Amino acid sequence: MLxxxxxxxxxxxxxxxxxDRRVEWVTNTWxxxxxxxxxxxxxxxxxxxxxxxxxxAIRVRIRELGFPGVATFYVWHDEQAGQLRxxxxxxxxxxxxxxxxYVLSDDLGPVIEGFLVGGEPGVTAWSGLEGVPNxxxxxxxxxxxxxxxxxxxxxxxxxH
Numbered sequence: 001m002l003x004x005x006x007x008x009x010x011x012x013x014x015x016x017x018x019x020d021r022r023v024e025w026v027t028n029t030w031x032x033x034x035x036x037x038x039x040x041x042x043x044x045x046x047x048x049x050x051x052x053x054x055x056x057a058i059r060v061r062i063r064e065l066g067f068p069g070v071a072t073f074y075v076w077h078d079e080q081a082g083q084l085r086x087x088x089x090x091x092x093x094x095x096x097x098x099x100x101x102y103v104l105s106d107d108l109g110p111v112i113e114g115f116l117v118g119g120e121p122g123v124t125a126w127s128g129l130e131g132v133p134n135x136x137x138x139x140x141x142x143x144x145x146x147x148x149x150x151x152x153x154x155x156x157x158x159x160h
Contacts, residue, residue: 001038002033002034002038002042002047002050002084003046003047006047006051006054006086007050007053009030009032009054009058010053010054010057010058010061011057012030013028014058014061014062014088015027015028016062016065016069016088016089016090017090018069021089021090021091021097024088024089025097028087028089029086030087031083031084031085032084033082033084039115039116039117039118042116044109047084047115048108051086051151052108054086055073055153058073058088058155059073059154059155062155062156062157063157067156067157068158069090069158070091070092071090071154071155071156071157072088072091072092072093072096072152072155072156073087073088073153074086074089074093074096074150074152075108075111075151076102076148076149076150077111077112077115079114079118082115082118083115084111084112084115088155090156093153096152100147101148102149102150103147103149103150104151104152105149105150105151106151107151110149111149111150114149
C-alpha cells in the first residue's frame, strides 16, 4: 500500500501560495505509514523510485499550472510518529518550514532505510533505555539533538 499512497500524493490537491505558507503546509503535507510486515517486504529502491516518480509528476503539474517560482518537493522520516512525510512548498530547499535544524541530503536512501527498519512508533526497547539525568545535569549537558535528514528536489520552474 505504501507505494500506492506515495503515487497518489502526485494527484492530491496542491497549493503554491507564497503569501500563506501555512495553507501550503496544511494542503501539501502527507504522512505515509506501513505495517511492520509491509516494511519488511519493501525495498529502499522501490520506495525511492516511487518518490522520484511522484516528484516528477508534481514538477509537471506545477509547470502546467504556470507557477513561475521556486518550488521544492521534500521527504523526511518522522521517527517519533513512525511515518515518512512529504510536502511541496514554494520555498528553496534551504528554507524549508522546519522549526528545528535539518540537514539536506541528496540521497533519499538513508531516509527511507530509517523508516523501513524503524521499530513501532512510540515503543522503545528496554535495551535502548538509559538512565534519565536529573534536571540540573540535563541543563548543563544540553540536549543532544540530531538534525532531521531531509531529501529535497526542485519541482518549480525557477531554479534555486
